[in-house]
Amino acid sequence: MSKKAEMQYENAVSMGLSEEEWLSVCSHLGRIPNLCELGIFSAMWSEHCSYKSSKKWLKTLPTEGECVIQGPGENAGVIDIGDGLAVVFKIESHNHPSFIEPHQGAATGVGGILRDVFTMGARPIALLNALRFGQIDHKKTSHLISGVTSGIGSYGNCIGIPTVGGEVEFDSSYNGNILVNAMAVGLAHNDRIFYSAASGAGNPVIYVGAKTGRDGIHGATMASAEFNDEAELKRPTVQVGDPFKGKLLMEACLELMAADAVIAIQDMGAAGLTSSSVEMAAKGGLGMEIDLDLVPVRETNMTAYEIMLSESQERMLMVVNPNQAEIAQQIFNKWDLDFMPIGKVTETDRLVLLKEGKIACDIPVAPLVDNAPEYDRPHLSSEIQIAANINDIVQKIPITEALKILVGSEDLCSRRWVYEQYDSQVMADTIVGPGGDAALVRVYGTKKAIALTTDCTTRYVEADPFSGGKQAVAEAYRNIIAVGATPLAITNNLNFGNPEKPEIMAQLVESVAGIKDACIQLSTPVVSGNVSLYNETEGRAIKPCPVIGMVGVMDDWEKSGTIALPSDNDIVIIGQNEKNNSGWLSNSTYAKFISKKLGGAPPPVDLNSELKAGKFILDCYHNDLINAAHDISDGGMLVALTEMMLAGNNGAEIIHPKEADPHCWFFGENQSSYIIATTKLKEIIKRSENANIPFSYLGRSSSTQELKISNGDIISLKELQNIYETGLTKQLLQFS
Amino acid sequence: MRIAIIVFPGSNCDRDMMVAVESLTGRRPALIWHKQNNLDPIDLAIIPGGFSFGDYLRCGALAAHSPIMNALHDHAARGGAILGVCNGFQILTESGMLPGFLGRNQELKFICKQITLSVNGATNCALTGSLDHKQTLQIPIAHNEGNFFADAETLNRIESNGQVVLRYKSDKYATSSNPNGSLNNIAAICSLNGKILGMMPHPERAMGKGHESADGRKLLHSIFEAIKT
Numbered sequence: 008m009s010k011k012a013e014m015q016y017e018n019a020v021s022m023g024l025s026e027e028e029w030l031s032v033c034s035h036l037g038r039i040p041n042l043c044e045l046g047i048f049s050a051m052w053s054e055h056c057s058y059k060s061s062k063k064w065l066k067t068l069p070t071e072g073e074c075v076i077q078g079p080g081e082n083a084g085v086i087d088i089g090d091g092l093a094v095v096f097k098i099e100s101h102n103h104p105s106f107i108e109p110h111q112g113a114a115t116g117v118g119g120i121l122r123d124v125f126t127m128g129a130r131p132i133a134l135l136n137a138l139r140f141g142q143i144d145h146k147k148t149s150h151l152i153s154g155v156t157s158g159i160g161s162y163g164n165c166i167g168i169p170t171v172g173g174e175v176e177f178d179s180s181y182n183g184n185i186l187v188n189a190m191a192v193g194l195a196h197n198d199r200i201f202y203s204a205a206s207g208a209g210n211p212v213i214y215v216g217a218k219t220g221r222d223g224i225h226g227a228t229m230a231s232a233e234f235n236d237e238a239e240l241k242r243p244t245v246q247v248g249d250p251f252k253g254k255l256l257m258e259a260c261l262e263l264m265a266a267d268a269v270i271a272i273q274d275m276g277a278a279g280l281t282s283s284s285v286e287m288a289a290k291g292g293l294g295m296e297i298d299l300d301l302v303p304v305r306e307t308n309m310t311a312y313e314i315m316l317s318e319s320q321e322r323m324l325m326v327v328n329p330n331q332a333e334i335a336q337q338i339f340n341k342w343d344l345d346f347m348p349i350g351k352v353t354e355t356d357r358l359v360l361l362k363e364g365k366i367a368c369d370i371p372v373a374p375l376v377d378n379a380p381e382y383d384r385p386h387l388s389s390e391i392q393i394a395a396n397i398n399d400i401v402q403k404i405p406i407t408e409a410l411k412i413l414v415g416s417e418d419l420c421s422r423r424w425v426y427e428q429y430d431s432q433v434m435a436d437t438i439v440g441p442g443g444d445a446a447l448v449r450v451y452g453t454k455k456a457i458a459l460t461t462d463c464t465t466r467y468v469e470a471d472p473f474s475g476g477k478q479a480v481a482e483a484y485r486n487i488i489a490v491g492a493t494p495l496a497i498t499n500n501l502n503f504g505n506p507e508k509p510e511i512m513a514q515l516v517e518s519v520a521g522i523k524d525a526c527i528q529l530s531t532p533v534v535s536g537n538v539s540l541y542n543e544t545e546g547r548a549i550k551p552c553p554v555i556g557m558v559g560v561m562d563d564w565e566k567s568g569t570i571a572l573p574s575d576n577d578i579v580i581i582g583q584n585e586k587n588n589s590g591w592l593s594n595s596t597y598a599k600f601i602s603k604k605l606g607g608a609p610p611p612v613d614l615n616s617e618l619k620a621g622k623f624i625l626d627c628y629h630n631d632l633i634n635a636a637h638d639i640s641d642g643g644m645l646v647a648l649t650e651m652m653l654a655g656n657n658g659a660e661i662i663h664p665k666e667a668d669p670h671c672w673f674f675g676e677n678q679s680s681y682i683i684a685t686t687k688l689k690e691i692i693k694r695s696e697n698a699n700i701p702f703s704y705l706g707r708s709s710s711t712q713e714l715k716i717s718n719g720d721i722i723s724l725k726e727l728q729n730i731y732e733t734g735l736t737k738q739l740l741q742f743s
Numbered sequence: 744m745r746i747a748i749i750v751f752p753g754s755n756c757d758r759d760m761m762v763a764v765e766s767l768t769g770r771r772p773a774l775i776w777h778k779q780n781n782l783d784p785i786d787l788a789i790i791p792g793g794f795s796f797g798d799y800l801r802c803g804a805l806a807a808h809s810p811i812m813n814a815l816h817d818h819a820a821r822g823g824a825i826l827g828v829c830n831g832f833q834i835l836t837e838s839g840m841l842p843g844f845l846g847r848n849q850e851l852k853f854i855c856k857q858i859t860l861s862v863n864g865a866t867n868c869a870l871t872g873s874l875d876h877k878q879t880l881q882i883p884i885a886h887n888e889g890n891f892f893a894d895a896e897t898l899n900r901i902e903s904n905g906q907v908v909l910r911y912k913s914d915k916y917a918t919s920s921n922p923n924g925s926l927n928n929i930a931a932i933c934s935l936n937g938k939i940l941g942m943m944p945h946p947e948r949a950m951g952k953g954h955e956s957a958d959g960r961k962l963l964h965s966i967f968e969a970i971k972t
Contacts, residue, residue: 160853164885165794167755251753251797342752430855430885432945433792435759438953449953564953 012039022049028380035374043311043360043368048375050278050316051285054540057379060506061538064519072532074495076197082123082274083193084534085200086496088560092450093197094457095129098137098190098500098556100539104245105187109154110161113187114248115320117162120191122274125257126323128201128264129193132434133448134163136173136189137461137500137554141182143417143738148177151185152425152739159189160428165250166257169437170429171446174461177417183544188500188537190461190556194450201264203273205291205326205352210270212284212295212350213332215339216256216322218305219280222246223318252321252344259342260323266338268331275322281315283324285358289376296359297350299367311360311367326352386512392470394593395607401592401670402601407714407722409601409674410645411730416600419642420734442654443570444489444638445559456564458492460557464641465550467609470594472514472551476521477612479555481678484529485638487559488621489681491568491628494559497526499536504548506540514551515540522553528614529621531557568628570637572648572655574710577688580644581695582620582680584703589667590675596642597674609676616679623700624681632691635684643674647682648705652714653728661706663718684708744971745785746772749815751806756792756828756947763947764789767963775811782814786970787824790831792885792945802845802888803833812838824870824970825939829886832931832941841934841941842901843893848886849924855885857955858922859912860930860944867905869937873965879912881956882944884922884930889943891925891932898926906932909942940966 019029022045032040032048040048054060070078076093077085083097101116117134124131136159141148152175163170168191205212223246263269271291273283280302288295299314309317327335332348339346353359358375360368402409413419426441436449438456445460462483468475480497487494499522504511526533542549561567572578592598593607627633635655637647652659664672682705685691695702706717712724746764750757757774764772772789775782782788796805806812819825819840827835835841848854864876874880893901901907909931913920921928923943931942949959 157852164853164855164887165753165755165797167793249797251794251799254753254755254794254797427856428853430853432855432883432885432948433755433759435756435762435948435950435954 015039015045018042019045019049022046023053024049028052035378036370043315044370046312046316047281047368047370050281051375052379055277056282058538059380060382060384060540061501061515062381063383064516067519068523068533069526070532070534072496072530075532075534076200078534079536081202082126084496084498085127086534086558087197088455090453091197093195093200094192094558095124095127095195096190096192096498096558097123097535098188098498098554099123099537100186100188100500100502102184102186102502102539102542105155106185108245109151110158111245111247113155113158114162114250115246116187116189117159118248118250118253118320119276120189121166121168121253121257122276124191124193125260126201126272126274127195128199129195130261131168131191131193132436133192133446133459134168134170134189135446135459135461135556137463138173138175139181139186139552140177141185142179143177145182149739155187156425156428162248162250164430166254167433169431169433171431171437171448172441172459172461175422175425176465178465178550180550184542184549186502186549186552188554190498192457192459192558201269201272203271203287203290205271205287205293205295207270208293208352208354210326210352211329211332211348212297212352213325213327214302214322214345214347214349215325216344217249217252217319218303218345219314219317219322220305220319221309221313221317224313224316246318246320248320255342255344256321256323259339259344262338263335266331266334268328268335270326270328272323272325275324277318279316279318280324285372285375287324287326288358288372292356294353294355294357294372295350296353298361300362301347301349303345303347311362384506384512385509386516387509389472389513389517392606392608395598395604397592397671400598400602400604401668405720406669406673406716407720409597409670410649410722412600413596413642413646413674414649414727415730415734417734417738418596419646421732422735423732424735438564438567439490439569444486445492447490447564447567449564454563456561456567458487458490458559458561460486461554462486463552463554465552466594468518468551468553470606470609472517473521474609474612476518476553477525477614478609478678479553480522480525480529480531481612481614481617482640483555483557484531484617484621485681487557488624489568489636489638491566492559492561493625494529494531494557496534496558497531498556499533500554501538502542502549502552502554503540504543511548518551518553525614529618566628568633568636570651570654571635572651572657572659572684572708573634574657574708576634576684576686576708578659578661578682578684578705578708579691580680580682580703580705581623582616582701583677584701585664585666585672587701588677590671591677592671592675595674595676610678612678619698619700620679620681623695623698627691627694632685632687633683634686637682639677639680639682641676643676644682645673649727651682652724653731657708658711658713658724659706659708660715661717662704663716744768744967746787746789747775747782747785748772748789748791749775749777749811751777751795751809753795753797754791754793756945759947760789760791763950763963766950767960767967777806777809777811780810780814782818787826788815788818790827790834792829792831795830795834801837803830803837806834807838819939822936822938826966827941828945829943832943833888835939835941840939841932842897843891843932845888846890846892847888848890853887854922855883857881857883858944860909861912862909863907865905866908866933867937868908868933868940870940870966870969871908871962873968874962880958880962882946882949882959884944886943889923889925891929893926901932902927904935906935908933908940
């Protein structure tokens with residue numbers, strides 16, 4: 008290798024390219040790339056942009072269905088919800104930046120996913136998130152959760168999109184690598200969706216939004232590498248968000264789209280101007296020529312490399328109808344945003360960049376996308392776990408004592424401290440906000456509502472990735488059903504460790520297979536998603552976390568469900584009874600917090616039962632038989648009932664099981680089951696018999712402020728509420 | 744009844760307020776962009792919630808210097824009615840149309856939750872006269888800077904003039920009845936003539952049917968009754 012080649016090869020390695028990939032770049036170019044070109048290749052071929060380790064497996068997921076307008080591959084997925092309306096949604100991770108700088112990392116995560124949604128022509132109407140932090144008493148956890156929460160709030164609250172739901176988990180495997188996944192959901196007309204494929208050679212390429220600075224340079228590459236103990240030194244690679252600019256950009260883009268001026272549009276997210284220009288050109292099968300001297304910058308002497316790799320926020324690239332350019336300019340002037348023609352679409356299928364009149368980059372577009380590496384990485388099958396012995400798990404303590412430990416535990420206690428920092432009500436269409444099963448948001452101007460949830464039970468996935476993958480979809484499905492909505496489609500965020508390790512790759516491969524099976528059986532195709540790999544610190548991987556974000560729809564929001572238990576109702580379990588299932592405690596929250604025994608097989612997921620139970624609940628909703636409903640998940644039936652009692656401010660008197668072990672029965676984490684409150688018990692029994700759905704009578708609710716079990720155990724709601732509400736702050740603040 | 748909603752860059756409750764007004768009056772209010780210099784004759788101007796100019800510098804400080812503000816000052820000088828909600832309240836204090844200042848919440852956190860408010864029986868507010876002073880109101884708050892502050896003399900004057908309209912009363916899940924550290928639990932105040940009302944709670948989020956409460960509707964209704972000409 009020549010001296011120049013050697014030097015450039017070292018740069019390539021430092022940018023994350025392998026030797027093989029370096030050689031491939033050189034052969035595509037027929038020469039040694041310059042620094043800018045190398046930067047562009049390494050960003051486009053990074054794990055973050057190219058999905059090179061996961062693509063083979065992502066292709067196996069079901070992406071088609073009756074409701075699907077646009078599956079994976081665009082900025083976000085699009086589904087039809089009837090009456091000419093479409094829902095646009097996607098989830099995305101911002102894990103590495105959020106660990107380094109929690110407030111800005113989380114804020115820009117929200118900003119980025121919102122841009123993905125409004126780029127498609129949709130007005131965002133809801134935000135959700137899925138968060139994983141280290142052990143609750145770890146020295147960094149208080150700082151990280153405070154920063155992430157305030158960061159998510161700062162962006163969502165300011166831009167005026169309600170944060171309506173999410174999940175928070177604490178586990179030591181996230182001590183050095185937290186997970187921050189943000190999901191955005193928007194509403195559009197199904198014939199007014201905007202895509203990123205450039206068209207029309209000669210059409211102007213316009214840069215809009217904020218100016219380009221030196222922040223976040225090569226962030227996509229950082230997000231594709233493992234962490235070490237110097238991670239915090241990478242703070243300058245974290246972008247800084249400006250939600251106010253984001254709001255202006257959103258309003259200006261939506262106004263522009265309404266004016267029919269946009270031909271193609273792409274947000275500048277990961278890898279900034281590089282990925283946006285390359286993707287627009289590649290999808291259109293065309294080329295692009297950009298004069299980098301015209302790019303609005305906020306710092307002087309920026310090099311071509313820096314301009315192309317900057318991840319400054321709140322920027323968009325678009326191809327505009329030339330006849331409409333003046334109108335477009337006026338709209339951006341109104342919103343005081345930069346609007347700058349920086350180049351044009353060409354027929355050359357090359358990306359040509361000019362800087363100070365000279366060619367700074369001249370590379371073919373297709374290899375950047377089509378010839379990006381794709382790996383079939385070796386994967387070892389995960390070990391099959393057997394169920395932990397029940398006798399080792401069940402502890403001889405009163406039911407009410409066990410209940411107190413569980414509802415006060417960091418896994419199950421109230422997340423109020425977190426979600427009260429989010430504006431969950433702006434837009435005034437939130438019917439069910441955080442704290443219930445799925446969130447419900449009205450579709451403005453109609454009777455419809457959209458149900459939204461994010462779910463993943465990481466300890467199940469760790470023990471059995473295939474079953475855990477299925478379970479994540481099944482739980483999301485139950486959450487949507489429990490509010491009375493019909494599940495439609497999902498987006499997923501696959502968070503794993505280093506895929507070059509066969510045991511990690513196995514987690515990915517097997518959980519994707521589980522997600523695939525569940526999505527097929529439950530008819531919820533995958534329309535968008537994101538993969539975050541290399542979530543490791545000092546060689547230690549996180550617990551695998553394939554988050555499922557699901558969207559459902561209901562036609563009349565006035566018929567929506569609630570978890571709030573009304574008084575004087577019969578309480579019944581749908582989906583299990585003592586005979587068919589006495590309660591699954593292996594790898595349960597009970598095993599974790601009461602027996603302190605981790606591991607063992609997670610509860611089996613029977614997708615057919617899941618589907619049957621779901622259809623049964625919806626059928627009961629449509630016949631007005633349900634006054635409150637809640638799915639049974641972490642902590643089991645009695646924790647679910649407690650959440651219902653606290654939400655409704657009503658007590659209950661319930662039956663102690665006769666055949667099953669009471670701990671298994673009350674705290675087992677059996678799947679495909681729900682608790683419902685009804686005043687039409689006979690009708691429910693009749694229907695469950697006809698449908699052959701397991702059914703069990705649990706007891707009756709009343710305005711008495713206590714939970715009473717027929718063996719004589721009793722506990723006041725006030726005591727439960729106090730434990731439930733203070734669980735988080737007590738444990739967090741102790742160490743702050 | 745002619746109602747206009749003033750929209751600043753960063754306002755984000757303008758549509759919500761428009762929907763709320765329309766549902767009560769049957770007429771869609773005008774949305775007025777902040778760069779406009781003049782205002783057609785109106786009965787009520789509403790400054791909605793949001794983050795005008797990103798809340799940069801100080802909440803409401805930049806909006807207080809927008810072109811539309813001259814027209815609003817003229818409207819106020821003619822005895823016109825103005826309602827400012829949340830960021831709107833902050834803009835009214837920053838522009839000197841209402842006394843006091845809204846600082847950061849005591850716990851230095853954004854707070855979004857349903858809150859119980861009591862109506863001050865001694866208020867001189869000309870816009871909320873038909874509200875029952877014995878009843879409490881359930882209306883949500885959502886802000887980072889709602890901590891009402893005024894020097895002792897100003898506070899005394901506000902209290903003795905009956906300019907306090909609403910106070911925070913209780914909160915199911917918190918130990919303190921005061922969510923943000925406001926002096927005298929103040930949640931809403933009015934001008935000396937009783938025609939300019941600033942409040943931190945969001946009435947447009949408590950309109951009944953789908954919302955947790957319908958008390959915001961009650962409050963807006965009382966305002967619209969008062970400005971009927």
